Amino acid sequence: MTDEMSTRKINSFQKQKNKQEMQRMVVSFALMIIFTLIAFALVMLEVPSTYVIPIILLLAFVQVGFQFFYFMHLKDKGHEVPSQIIYGGVFITVMVALTFTVITWW
Amino acid sequence: MGMTSAQKRGFGATLWDWLTTVDHKKIGILYLAGGGFFFLLGGLEAVIIRIQLMSPENNFISAGLYNEMITMHGTTMIFLAAMPILLGLMNFIMPLQIGARDVAFPFLNSLGFWLFLFGGVLLNLSWFTGAPDAGWTNYAPLSIQSPGHGIDFYIMGLQLSGAGTLMGGINFIVTIVLMRAPGMTYMRMPLFTWTTFVASILILFAFPALTVGLFLMMFDRMFGSAFFDAALGGNAVIWQHLFWIFGHPEVYILILPVFGVFSEVFPTFAKKRLFGYTAMVFATFLIAFLGFMVWAHHMFTVGLGPVANSIFAVATMAIAVPTGIKIFNWLFTLWGGSIKINTAMLWSLAFIPSFTIGGMTGVMLASAVADYQYHDSYFVIGHFHYVIVGGTVFGILAGLHYWWPKMFGKYLHEGLGQISFWTFFVGFHLTxxxxxxxxxMGMPRRYWVFLENQGLDTGNLISSIGAFFMSFGVIVFLINIIYTTIKGKKAPRDAWGSGRTLEWTISSPPVHYNFKQLPLVRGLDPLWIEKTEGNEKMTPAEPVDEIHMPNGSILPLIMTIGFTIASYGFIYQTGNKYWLIAVYSGIAIALICMLTRSLKDDHGHHISKEELERVGD
Structure with a gap:
C-alpha cells in the first residue's frame, strides 16, 4: 500500500523531530538545574541581597520561560489557543500583583 | 432514548443512573434542577426581606435574622442559583451546538456538579445553627469577628461549590477548543458557544482569586492567622480586593452566557441572521477583558486615592461601549425581520430596555465622585437587580423557554408562559x-428597619408589592413545568421551525450519543445553510460507525461526600479537636476515590454499528 510508504516517511521525519525535541528538553532541564544551583550558591556565599534578589528573580523568569515554552509546549504549532489563555492568565496575575503593590502596600 | 423508555426501569435503577451519570445532557438537567431549587430558596429569602421592609419599623424578623437573610439571599442567588442554571444550559446545549457527543472530561463534569450541589447544601445547612451574617461580600473585619459558625459555613460551602464551578469552566474551554465538529471553525461557532467559551475563561481566571481569599479567611477564622487583622499587621482591604477581583468578573460570568442566549433567540424568531456576528464576538472578548480591569469600582469609598479611583472609573465606563454594540446589534437583528412573538421572545425583548436601564445606572455608579453619594444605598440595590434580574434571570427564562423542547421533547405551555412573563416583568419593575x-432619598442598604415619615414608606410598600408579583410569576412558571411534563405538546427536531444551529438537527430530546454521524459544518448557522439549499438534513462528515462513549461512575459523588465530611470537620474542629477525625476521614474517602479513579482503567463503552442502524436516526 502507498499509505504505508508515506506513513513510514512521516515516521522517519517525526523521529528526527522527536529527537531534536528531546535534546532541547534535556538542555533546558540541565540549564534549569544549573540555574537553581546558582541561586542556592549565591545565597550560601552570602552575596549582598541587593544583588541576590534581582539575580534570583531574573533566573526565575528565565526558568518560567523554559517551563512554558519547552515543557508546556507553548512554542509548538497547534498550541495557539492554550498559549493565548496562558498569556491571558499571566497578564491578569501580573496586573493584580501590580495593583496590590501600588495601591495597597506602597 | 427510545430504547430506555420502551423498557420501563425500576425507581432504583433510574436513581442509580442519575447518580452515576456522566452524560452532559443529564448533568445539565441536574444543574438546572439544583440551581432551580436554590433559586426558589433565594426567592423565599427575598420575599421575607421584602415583608420585613414593607412598613416602617416592622418586626417581622429580628435584626440578626435579617442580616442572615440578606447574606444568604445574595450568596444563594449568585453562587447557587444563577451560575448553576447557566452552567446547566451550557452543559446541555453547548456540546450540541458544536457537534460533539459529550464534553471533554465527562467524569470531571459530574464531579463539578456534585461539588456545587453539596457546597450549596452545606451552606444552607447553616440555617439550623446560625447562617452567615456579614453580607454576601463577607467583608473583613466584620466577618472575622462574627460569632458562631455561620461564616465558616460560608467559607467551606463556597470553597466546595467554587471548586465545582472551576472544573466546569476548564471542561468547557477544552471541549470548545478540541471537540468541534468537522468544518466548525471558531468563527462559525454559534454565539451561545462563544459566550460559554469566554465565560469559562473568566471562570478560570476569576475563581482562583476567590479560592485564595476564602483560604485566607479560613486560616484567619480557624487557625489563628491574621491576614485581615490590622491589629496584628494584617490588612482588611486585601479581602475586598480579592473578593472583587473575583466578584467583578463573576458578574460577567453571569451576563455573558445570557447575551449568548439572546443572540440565539433573536435570529431564530426574527428569521434573520444575527446582525454583526464578528462584532458580537469581539465585543464579548472586550467585555471579558475590561471586566478584569474594573474591580476597584466596588471600592471607591475605601480610600484608594483619586488616581486609582479615576483609572477604575474610566475603565468601568469603557465597558458600556462593547455592551452598547451588542444592544444595537440585537436591535438591528430584529429590524426588518419576520418576527414571531412567544414567551422566549418576550423575555428577550423585555431584557433590552431593562438591562439598558441597569447599564445606565452602572455608568452613573462608575463616576467615582457621584459614587460617594450612591455607595451602600438602595440605588446600588436597584442597579444590580436591574442587571442581574433584568439580564441574567430574563435570559435564563428566555433560554429555558427556547430550549425546553430540545431538552425535554415538549413545548412549555404558551399561555402560562405569557402569564408568568407579564406578572414577573411588571413585578420586577415595581420592585x-x-x-x-x-x-x-438616603435609604441605606442592609438596614433592618427604616423610620416612619421620612418619605420611604410608600416606596418600600410598592417595592414589596412588586416582590409578590414576581413570586406569582415564578409559581406560574413552576405550574407550567408540571403541566408541560404531564400534558405538554411534543416537539419535533427543529422545534421552532426556524432553527439555525446544530442542536435543532437532532431529535428532541437527543439520544445519549447526540449525533449518529458527526455533521459537516459548511458555515455560520449550518442548519440554515442546509435549509436554504433545500436539504432536509445535515451532510454527515463520517460514515456510520461505532461510537465510543464514557461509562458512568459513582466515584464523583462519593468523592464529594468525602470533601463535605471534611468541610464539616474543618468548621467544628475550632471548638472540639475530635472533629479532626471528620477532616481526616473525609479527606481519606476523597483520596481513595481519586486513587481508584487513577488506577482502575475505564475505557468506556462502544455503541455498535448494528445498534445504531437499528435505532435509525
Missing amino acids: FFIQHFLGL
Whole structure:
C-alpha cells in the first residue's frame, strides 16, 4: 500500500523531530538545574541581597520561560489557543500583583 | 432514548443512573434542577426581606435574622442559583451546538456538579445553627469577628461549590477548543458557544482569586492567622480586593452566557441572521477583558486615592461601549425581520430596555465622585437587580423557554408562559425601579428597619408589592413545568421551525450519543445553510460507525461526600479537636476515590454499528 510508504516517511521525519525535541528538553532541564544551583550558591556565599534578589528573580523568569515554552509546549504549532489563555492568565496575575503593590502596600 | 423508555426501569435503577451519570445532557438537567431549587430558596429569602421592609419599623424578623437573610439571599442567588442554571444550559446545549457527543472530561463534569450541589447544601445547612451574617461580600473585619459558625459555613460551602464551578469552566474551554465538529471553525461557532467559551475563561481566571481569599479567611477564622487583622499587621482591604477581583468578573460570568442566549433567540424568531456576528464576538472578548480591569469600582469609598479611583472609573465606563454594540446589534437583528412573538421572545425583548436601564445606572455608579453619594444605598440595590434580574434571570427564562423542547421533547405551555412573563416583568419593575429613588432619598442598604415619615414608606410598600408579583410569576412558571411534563405538546427536531444551529438537527430530546454521524459544518448557522439549499438534513462528515462513549461512575459523588465530611470537620474542629477525625476521614474517602479513579482503567463503552442502524436516526 502507498499509505504505508508515506506513513513510514512521516515516521522517519517525526523521529528526527522527536529527537531534536528531546535534546532541547534535556538542555533546558540541565540549564534549569544549573540555574537553581546558582541561586542556592549565591545565597550560601552570602552575596549582598541587593544583588541576590534581582539575580534570583531574573533566573526565575528565565526558568518560567523554559517551563512554558519547552515543557508546556507553548512554542509548538497547534498550541495557539492554550498559549493565548496562558498569556491571558499571566497578564491578569501580573496586573493584580501590580495593583496590590501600588495601591495597597506602597 | 427510545430504547430506555420502551423498557420501563425500576425507581432504583433510574436513581442509580442519575447518580452515576456522566452524560452532559443529564448533568445539565441536574444543574438546572439544583440551581432551580436554590433559586426558589433565594426567592423565599427575598420575599421575607421584602415583608420585613414593607412598613416602617416592622418586626417581622429580628435584626440578626435579617442580616442572615440578606447574606444568604445574595450568596444563594449568585453562587447557587444563577451560575448553576447557566452552567446547566451550557452543559446541555453547548456540546450540541458544536457537534460533539459529550464534553471533554465527562467524569470531571459530574464531579463539578456534585461539588456545587453539596457546597450549596452545606451552606444552607447553616440555617439550623446560625447562617452567615456579614453580607454576601463577607467583608473583613466584620466577618472575622462574627460569632458562631455561620461564616465558616460560608467559607467551606463556597470553597466546595467554587471548586465545582472551576472544573466546569476548564471542561468547557477544552471541549470548545478540541471537540468541534468537522468544518466548525471558531468563527462559525454559534454565539451561545462563544459566550460559554469566554465565560469559562473568566471562570478560570476569576475563581482562583476567590479560592485564595476564602483560604485566607479560613486560616484567619480557624487557625489563628491574621491576614485581615490590622491589629496584628494584617490588612482588611486585601479581602475586598480579592473578593472583587473575583466578584467583578463573576458578574460577567453571569451576563455573558445570557447575551449568548439572546443572540440565539433573536435570529431564530426574527428569521434573520444575527446582525454583526464578528462584532458580537469581539465585543464579548472586550467585555471579558475590561471586566478584569474594573474591580476597584466596588471600592471607591475605601480610600484608594483619586488616581486609582479615576483609572477604575474610566475603565468601568469603557465597558458600556462593547455592551452598547451588542444592544444595537440585537436591535438591528430584529429590524426588518419576520418576527414571531412567544414567551422566549418576550423575555428577550423585555431584557433590552431593562438591562439598558441597569447599564445606565452602572455608568452613573462608575463616576467615582457621584459614587460617594450612591455607595451602600438602595440605588446600588436597584442597579444590580436591574442587571442581574433584568439580564441574567430574563435570559435564563428566555433560554429555558427556547430550549425546553430540545431538552425535554415538549413545548412549555404558551399561555402560562405569557402569564408568568407579564406578572414577573411588571413585578420586577415595581420592585426595583422605585429602589433607585429610595436610595437617592438616603435609604441605606442592609438596614433592618427604616423610620416612619421620612418619605420611604410608600416606596418600600410598592417595592414589596412588586416582590409578590414576581413570586406569582415564578409559581406560574413552576405550574407550567408540571403541566408541560404531564400534558405538554411534543416537539419535533427543529422545534421552532426556524432553527439555525446544530442542536435543532437532532431529535428532541437527543439520544445519549447526540449525533449518529458527526455533521459537516459548511458555515455560520449550518442548519440554515442546509435549509436554504433545500436539504432536509445535515451532510454527515463520517460514515456510520461505532461510537465510543464514557461509562458512568459513582466515584464523583462519593468523592464529594468525602470533601463535605471534611468541610464539616474543618468548621467544628475550632471548638472540639475530635472533629479532626471528620477532616481526616473525609479527606481519606476523597483520596481513595481519586486513587481508584487513577488506577482502575475505564475505557468506556462502544455503541455498535448494528445498534445504531437499528435505532435509525
